[in-house]
Amino acid sequence: MALDRPDTLNSLGFAKPPSQTRVVVAMSGGVDSSVVAAGLAEEGYDVVGVTLQLYDHGAALAKKGACCAGRDIHDARRVAETMGFPHYVLDYENTFREAVIDEFADSYLAGATPVPCIRCNERVKFKDLLQTARDLDADCMATGHYIQRKTGAHGAELHCATDAARDQSYFLFSTTQDQLDFLRFPLGHLASKAETRALAAKYGLPVADKPDSQDICFVPNGDYAAVIEKLRPGAADPGDIVDANGTVLGQHRGVIHYTIGQRRGLGIGGLADPLYVVKLDPDTRQVVVGPKDMLSTRTVPLREINWLGDVPLTSRDEWEVEVKIRSTRPPRPAVIRPLSPTEAEVTLLTPEEGVSPGQACVFYHTDGSRVLGGGWIHRG
Incomplete structure (x- = not known):
């Protein structure tokens, strides 16, 4: 060791x-x-x-x-x-x-x-x-x-x-x-x-065969919505499922039950092409759906950036890096354009699907090993 x-x-x-x-x-x-x-x-x-x-x-x-x-x-x-x-x-x-x-x-x-x-x-x-x-x-x-x-x-x-x-x-x-x-x-x-x-x-430890934890610790069964409803009563108010033009296609049982990129469980039948959740609007209680190409994102606004480079983030107009939008996806080539020491706009060289506010965007050196920090995605 x-x-x-x-x-x-x-x-x-x-x-x-x-x-x-x-x-x-x-x-x-x-x-x-x-x-x-x-x-x-x-x-x-x-x-x-x-x-x-x-x-x-x-x-x-x-x-x-x-x-x-x-x-x-x-x-x-x-x-x-x-x-x-x-x-x-x-x-x-x-x-x-x-x-x-x-x-x-x-x-x-x-x-x-x-x-x-x-x-x-x-x-x-x-x-x-x-x-x-x-x-x-x-x-x-x-x-x-x-x-x-x-x-x-x-x-x-x-x-x-x-x-x-x-x-x-x-x-x-x-x-x-x-x-x-x-x-x-x-x-x-x-x-x-x-x-x-x-x-x-x-070492003779009693936990040698203990299974790995798979879920968020306070959501042990993976049911986020159930925990949210307990913490915030009334959070699961129903509303409309609409397309990009605002046309009502159906009803949903609460915005908290849906995530960006979701296709299954929408309860909308009889359509030629599959629809995906492309936006969640809690203010209007609308779940907005659309074709898969509406999920593609190339520009990602970030805030609360933590920078671990050897020189300040703002010392350059742009940085060529690799980024991860989700923990399960490999790093992809991107360009960071700093707006301040803690804000930036990231351009993905290859569009990603299902990018959502609240996720992290993590920066890696182009050698693929060193972590250069990251930031939080917001709506921009």
């Missing part, structure tokens, strides 16, 4: 023995962060495990008996006991609701397609938890994310994980330079998740 470093530095990049290097590990209760904590403990680091209680499934879903959050905390604690390092649980429910869940609900109601995992990293894990790590006199904070931190000519750089199938760079674009200086990602160089599980088995 140790990284290749000069002899004067330990595996986390500090010029002192591991036993004198305190590292706070953000422990979710899953196999990835557990392996990070166990590996660092085995190397002799002064490890402190911290788990955030971010939500209560019972409250989020308004049902009894949901215990996933409690199970994760229990699993993290068992790992700490197995490896012999201290473990703390911090109650961040109010912070998480205000910084992540409320915005998720409001964005969804506004017809956007939010990505709450990015906001959680940005506003909770890499902000509040990172500050807690500093308060504990830690030298750094480590996480189980699959991404790499490398030292470049101008300091710490963010790079994609070795395993492209596990790469989480899309969800970490808003990591600032100051945060990157303090963070460590020990799993980013591994070739596969199988290696991680093998390490968990080697």
Whole structure:
């Protein structure tokens, strides 16, 4: 697990023995962060495990008996006991609701397609938890994310994980330079998740075979609309399905049940060509549909840009980069034209389908490895 470093530095990049290097590990209760904590403990680091209680499934879903959050905390604690390092649980429910869940609900109601995992990293894990790590006199904070931190000519750089199938760079674009200086990602160089599980088995961890989480943590069954209705009663008001000219084609059961690019489930029959959701208008409660070519987008307006380049974003009129509009799609060639240090217009050399406000647009160096930051798509 140790990284290749000069002899004067330990595996986390500090010029002192591991036993004198305190590292706070953000422990979710899953196999990835557990392996990070166990590996660092085995190397002799002064490890402190911290788990955030971010939500209560019972409250989020308004049902009894949901215990996933409690199970994760229990699993993290068992790992700490197995490896012999201290473990703390911090109650961040109010912070998480205000910084992540409320915005998720409001964005969804506004017809956007939010990505709450990015906001959680940005506003909770890499902000509040990172500050807690500093308060504990830690030298750094480590996480189980699959991404790499490398030292470049101008300091710490963010790079994609070795395993492209596990790469989480899309969800970490808003990591600032100051945060990157303090963070460590020990799993980013591994070739596969199988290696991680093998390490968990080697350390004798009780979570070695624990399944990966597939859903947004506070939406465990993937039913966004059900959670929105609980958080924002009355959000599922019905309305019209219309074409681009405003002609009513049918009725829908609430804008929150639809996403840009959706084709199935519209309930409109008897048409020669398939129709897709091309726009959501919460103000008029309209779902606008049209042919597939209406989904193609070439110009993407961005705001809240986090730039990780070696020189300021505005130091050039344009940047040739590669961008990801969705985490599951490969990077595509694009040009960034800065409007301010935090705003820009991105031109995609090949149009993308289904681009929606609320999604992230993440920048990559044309070599395909280094992450140059990104921004949030808005309506422009």
